[in-house]
Amino acid sequence: MLPALSGLLRPVPAAAQAPATDSPLPSWNDGAAKQAILDFVRATTDQSSQNYVRPEERIATFDQDGTLWVEHPMYSQVVYCLERVPAVVAKRPELRNAEPFKTVLSGNRAAMAKLSMKDLEKILAATLTGMSVDEFNAEAVKWLETARHPRWQRPYTDLVYQPMLEVLRHLRDNGYKTYIVTGGGQDFVRIYSERVYGIPPEQVVGTAGATKYGYAKDGKPFLTKEPKLLLNDNDAGKPEGIHLMIGRRPLAAFGNSNGDREMLEWTDAGAGARLKMLVMHDDATREYAYGPAAGLPDTKVGALTAALYGEAKKDGWPVISMKNDWKRIFAFE
Amino acid sequence: MLPALSGLLRPVPAAAQAPATDSPLPSWNDGAAKQAILDFVRATTDQSSQNYVRPEERIATFDQDGTLWVEHPMYSQVVYCLERVPAVVAKRPELRNAEPFKTVLSGNRAAMAKLSMKDLEKILAATLTGMSVDEFNAEAVKWLETARHPRWQRPYTDLVYQPMLEVLRHLRDNGYKTYIVTGGGQDFVRIYSERVYGIPPEQVVGTAGATKYGYAKDGKPFLTKEPKLLLNDNDAGKPEGIHLMIGRRPLAAFGNSNGDREMLEWTDAGAGARLKMLVMHDDATREYAYGPAAGLPDTKVGALTAALYGEAKKDGWPVISMKNDWKRIFAFE
Numbered sequence: 001m002l003p004a005l006s007g008l009l010r011p012v013p014a015a016a017q018a019p020a021t022d023s024p025l026p027s028w029n030d031g032a033a034k035q036a037i038l039d040f041v042r043a044t045t046d047q048s049s050q051n052y053v054r055p056e057e058r059i060a061t062f063d064q065d066g067t068l069w070v071e072h073p074m075y076s077q078v079v080y081c082l083e084r085v086p087a088v089v090a091k092r093p094e095l096r097n098a099e100p101f102k103t104v105l106s107g108n109r110a111a112m113a114k115l116s117m118k119d120l121e122k123i124l125a126a127t128l129t130g131m132s133v134d135e136f137n138a139e140a141v142k143w144l145e146t147a148r149h150p151r152w153q154r155p156y157t158d159l160v161y162q163p164m165l166e167v168l169r170h171l172r173d174n175g176y177k178t179y180i181v182t183g184g185g186q187d188f189v190r191i192y193s194e195r196v197y198g199i200p201p202e203q204v205v206g207t208a209g210a211t212k213y214g215y216a217k218d219g220k221p222f223l224t225k226e227p228k229l230l231l232n233d234n235d236a237g238k239p240e241g242i243h244l245m246i247g248r249r250p251l252a253a254f255g256n257s258n259g260d261r262e263m264l265e266w267t268d269a270g271a272g273a274r275l276k277m278l279v280m281h282d283d284a285t286r287e288y289a290y291g292p293a294a295g296l297p298d299t300k301v302g303a304l305t306a307a308l309y310g311e312a313k314k315d316g317w318p319v320i321s322m323k324n325d326w327k328r329i330f331a332f333e
Numbered sequence: 334m335l336p337a338l339s340g341l342l343r344p345v346p347a348a349a350q351a352p353a354t355d356s357p358l359p360s361w362n363d364g365a366a367k368q369a370i371l372d373f374v375r376a377t378t379d380q381s382s383q384n385y386v387r388p389e390e391r392i393a394t395f396d397q398d399g400t401l402w403v404e405h406p407m408y409s410q411v412v413y414c415l416e417r418v419p420a421v422v423a424k425r426p427e428l429r430n431a432e433p434f435k436t437v438l439s440g441n442r443a444a445m446a447k448l449s450m451k452d453l454e455k456i457l458a459a460t461l462t463g464m465s466v467d468e469f470n471a472e473a474v475k476w477l478e479t480a481r482h483p484r485w486q487r488p489y490t491d492l493v494y495q496p497m498l499e500v501l502r503h504l505r506d507n508g509y510k511t512y513i514v515t516g517g518g519q520d521f522v523r524i525y526s527e528r529v530y531g532i533p534p535e536q537v538v539g540t541a542g543a544t545k546y547g548y549a550k551d552g553k554p555f556l557t558k559e560p561k562l563l564l565n566d567n568d569a570g571k572p573e574g575i576h577l578m579i580g581r582r583p584l585a586a587f588g589n590s591n592g593d594r595e596m597l598e599w600t601d602a603g604a605g606a607r608l609k610m611l612v613m614h615d616d617a618t619r620e621y622a623y624g625p626a627a628g629l630p631d632t633k634v635g636a637l638t639a640a641l642y643g644e645a646k647k648d649g650w651p652v653i654s655m656k657n658d659w660k661r662i663f664a665f666e
Contacts, residue, residue: 177535211573213595223573223576230577243544246534247520
């Protein structure tokens with residue numbers, strides 16, 4: 001029976017009288033991107049659909065930086081690591097005059113911007129490993145509570161995209177398990193994923209290092225974060241990480257950069273209805289515009305969309321324009 | 334209101350009229366082990382309990398071999414690997430006269446019993462890696478359908494302990510997420526975990542190797558199983574694997590050997606109500622009796638319970654006697 005007809009025949013139930021925002025994706029403008037999401041969910045959850053998927057297999061994966069929250073001007077976890085350097089050097093004074101720590105301590109932003117990927121890895125290793133998991137969690141929680149994004153002067157966890165939270169919710173309302181699959185540190189993201197995204201820690205796949213089990217003086221066991229990389233969850237590491245941590249191929253995947261290419265490709269290569277989408281940063285007023293999709297020269301962060309965006313255009317799969325598809329960017333607006 | 338009283342006052346709903354087996358743990362005899370499970374579940378799920386835990390944090394982990402299914406006379410996955418050797422040698426003839434493959438091909442059981450752990454590792458690497466994930470899954474599915482346990486002449490997946498299936502169900506009925514945390518191969522166990530235990534692949538943590546993302550000639554992406562170990566999910570590897578794959582400390586853990594010691598210890602070291610239990614193999618008639626818990630000399634498989642069993646006795650935590658606590662062992666009985 002059509003809903004319109006049923007409304008004529010019996011009293012409208014309370015739920016149906018709720019304001020229009022109770023329909024899915026209220027922060028999305030009507031258009032191809034919104035429609036693609038709605039169509040995909042219907043196709044995979046309507047029992048009469050030829051692409052129906054039983055609930056157990058409904059998996060959707062989301063990149064984080066630039067897909068679920070702001071990644072400019074710098075990945076927040078990198079900011080965290082840089083800001084941790086003074087505390088690390090206080091404990092390990094031999095690093096004070098060693099590079100790249102000396103440059104970071106100098107506060108010279110021009111010099112810091114020139115640090116190489118190898119330098120950055122040294123900083124990540126020194127600030128993310130060599131302590132217990134509990135110590136790391138306590139430090140990161142403290143930082144997340146006090147750190148502020150330089151532009152909005154708000155906690156980084158406020159800078160999540162409201163329209164993407166609605167996609168997560170719409171998928172979950174339809175029986176999907178939603179996962180974050182991030183190049184960021186798995187332990188870092190797990191601290192706030194439940195509170196911020198409604199995604200429990202066990203559904204966060206990220207760049208992950210080994211831990212080492214040991215005992216404190218009182219005999220209590222604890223885990224130490226080791227400087228040994230188990231999973232570099234970028235590029236091909238994303239499908240590899242999905243296999244390791246989930247063991248099922250996702251039906252839907254969302255990303256925003258070339259680091260997400262393999263995840264999108266892997267998702268798309270399965271049978272039946274599939275959804276792969278890119279978030280395009282083309283809104284300099286409300287967020288940022290960067291990358292060729294915005295008609296701008298490449299910039300350091302998120303610069304990698306060029307080839308992937310070309311592919312999406314060529315093959316006709318939907319790209320999310322922050323400027324045109326989203327009514328608002330953040331919940332606090 | 335007491336259920337008995339409520340029955341006097343209003344019609345008994347259909348569900349309450351179901352046979353007595355609808356009460357939890359029907360295959361368990363009354364006793365300390367059954368009571369410990371029921372008490373723990375009540376303590377962590379009753380909102381008025383001081384040890385109440387919100388549903389999101391209800392995690393329980395189970396070893397597999399010897400805890401959820403039969404591990405004698407040999408781990409089924411090791412049987413699988415040995416039986417795969419002829420097919421591997423057919424593809425890689427250079428292995429035919431190389432040890433340990435030559436011994437396995439000879440069929441000489443006495444010689445095979447003498448293979449070292451290093452030999453076994455070579456066999457595991459040759460039979461579990463170097464093929465795509467899809468090829469591996471197809472082979473393992475075929476084997477699981479046709480292989481028979483030498484004693485019961487039934488598929489290995491029939492040889493799961495009915496009382497433990499009831500524990501899994503009781504925990505899930507009370508909002509727990511149940512995980513397998515096994516020394517066995519993660520990819521192997523994930524193939525049947527959902528069908529056999531009701532545990533989805535993403536809730537299986539096991540010994541895991543790296544995969545490598547690549548492309549077939551037609552451009553389709555695939556994952557190859559690499560001979561590179563990421564997680565040895567035994568001993569300290571169990572809490573390390575739990576941190577990597579789940580990111581929360583379990584509230585309850587079940588094992589049967591010293592390989593589970595650290596998992597039980599890690600589980601127990603958290604705050605609030607905790608449950609750690611050992612399955613003791615003391616029923617030679619219906620299953621097997623082995624290890625010192627059964628008053629028998631150590632045997633090769635599952636021999637490691639000696640120290641751990643002593644600890645359980647000393648500290649007074651509950652040990653499950655298959656002989657005394659279980660009314661039946663298998664569903665097919």
